[in-house]
Amino acid sequence: DRTRAIMICNPNNPTGYVYSREELEALRQIVLENDLFLLSDEVYREFVYDGQTHTSVMHLKGIEDRTIMLDSVSKRYSACGARIGMLASKNKEVINAALKFGMARLCPPTIEQVATEAGVDTPQSYFDEVIREYTERRDVMVKMLREMPGVVAPNPKGAFYLVVKLPVDDADRFAQWLLTDFDVDNETVMVAPANGFYSTPGLGKEEVRIAYVLNVEDIKKAMNILRLGLKAYPGRTR
Template sequence: MPKISNKGLEMPQSPIRKLVPFAEAAKKAGKHVFHLNIGQPDIASPAVALDAIKKIDRSVIEYSHSAGFESYRSGLSAYYKRNNLDISKEDIIVTTGGSEALTFGFMTCFNPGDEVIIPEPFYANYNGFAKTAGIKIVPVTAKIEEGFALPPVADFQKLITEKTKGIVICNPGNPTGYLYSQSELEQLRDIVKNNDLYLFADEVYREFCYDGATPFSVMSLNGIEENTVLIDSVSKRYSMCGARIGALISKNKEVMSTALKFAQARLSPPTLAQIASEAALNTPQSYFDDVIEEYVERRDITVDGLNSIEGVFCPKPKGAFYCIAKLPIDSSDKFCQWLLESFDLDGNTVMMAPASGFYATPGLGKDEVRIAYVLEKEALKKAVKCIEEALKVYPGRTTK
C-alpha cells in the first residue's frame, strides 16, 4: 500500500476540533452540549451581505481576478483608510480566508527550515500553516499571571538566530483576547528593524475591542513598511466564517508580486463570497456597536463567573471573544474529554478547547482551557455553572 507523506503525517490535529467525536457521542446520549470550543459566533451576519447574495443577478459565476475583484479591493482600501490606515488596492490580495493569506505569506517570505517567533499561547492552526510552508515555530512564552502581555524584549532577543526570519502576532489575540498596546508594538518594531525580520500581524478581530480600548495596527508602525505583512478576514468581523474571504496586505511590492503567483496557481477566491464581503463593507456602525455591547456582557458573565469559582483564574480580555482560564485540574485534555463523556448538570455539559494545544512548549497549558464566549448570555451562565459543578466532582482535581 502506498505511504502517506511525512508532511501529512506531521500535520498537527486541531485542538479545537479533536474532541468532536466525544461531543457527538454526548449528544447521541441525550446531553445538551454548550459549545465554547470554537469561535463560531451566533451573531447574525449583516443584512446588507445577506441581501447581496439573495439579489445576485448573474448568468455565470465566473472567476475573479486572482487578487480578487478590483471593486472589492477598492472597497477594502476605503475601509482601511477610514481606520487611518493608508492601504491601496494594490497592497491587497483577496484570499480564501485568513488561513490562505497566512499560508501564501509564509510561503512567500520564508524558506523551508526558516524559523519564526510567535508569542504563545497562539492560534493553533498557525502550526498547520507553518508545517505547510516547511518552517519552524519558535515560541516565546506569555504568562497568564501577566494577562498574556507581550513577553520582554530580552526573551525575543535570546531566541533570534541566523535562521530567524520573522515574528508572528495576533492582535487582539486568539486564544487570549489580549490587546497589544502601541508601546508593545513599537518594541516589536525595533526588534524587527534591528534584525531585518518580517512582522506578520493577524488583525482579524480589530473590531472587537472593549472598555474603551482601540486597536493599534502594525501598518501604523513607522520604519518597517517593507517588513510588515497584515492578515485580515471577514469571518469574525461580520460573523461570516463560512464565506472564507480574507486578505493578504503589504506595502512590500516584491512580497505582493510573489504572493500573487501563489494566488494565480489557485485561480481565484470565491466569487459569491466576494460579492457578500463587498456588500458587508456597507454594514452600519450601529451593527458593531450592538455586537460589542453584546460581547462585553458575554465576556463579563463568562470571566467574572469563572473567577468566582474556587481555584480558577481567568484574566479579563480587552479584545476578540476568547479567554484562557487556569483550572485546578491535572490535565485539560482529560478534563475536557471527561466533561463530554462522564458529566452533565441537568442534562447539560460543556465542550472547551484544551489550552495545551495552543502552546508549542511541551507541558505548558496542561491546566488551562480556551473558552470562546460566543453563545447567548443565558447559555453562558448555564455553561459556567456546569464548569463549577464539574470541578467539584472531577476525579483529577488538584488542590492548587
C-alpha cells in the same frame, strides 16, 4: 540567526490579549535591528473592549516594506465558514508573490466575495452593538469563573476568548471527561485544552480556552455546568 519574521496575532486568539502601541513600537525596533518582517493577524481588530484602541502594524512608521497584515471576514461578520481571507502590505514584491500563489490555487467562493464587498459598507453602529454584546458576555463569564474556587480567569481586552486556569490534573483529560462522563440534565460543555496553543511541551496543562460566543443566558447555563463539573471531576487538584 535563522529568524526571518515575527508573527503576532492582535487581538490574540487564544488569550484575547491586545498589544499596546508601546509594545508594537518595541517590535518595530526589533524588526529594524534584525532585518525581519512583521506579520500581524488582525482578524479580531474590531473586537476591542473597555475603551481600548487597536493599533495595526500598518500604522508603524519606517517598516512599511516589512509589514504584512493578515485579515479575514469570518470573525468580523460572524461568518465562520466564509472562505475569504486577505493580506495587506505596502511591499509590492510580497503582493506580487501572493498574487501568484493566489492564481495557482482555485479562486475563493464567488458568493462570499460579493458579500464581502457589500460588507465594507457595514455601518459602525453594527460594530458598536456587537462590542456591547461581547463585553456583556465576557463580563458575565469572567465574573462566574472567578466565583469558582481554584479557577484563575483574566479579563482580556479583545477577541472573544479567555484562557483560564482550572484546578484539574490535566485539562485535556478534563475536557474529554466533560463530554463522555458528565452532564447536567443531559447537557454539558466543551472547552479547548490550551496545551496545543503552546510550543513548549508541558505548558498549559491546567489551562483551557473558552469562547464567549453564546448569548448571555446560555453562557450562564454553561458556566453553571462547568462549576458543577469541576466539583465532580475525579482529577481535581485544589
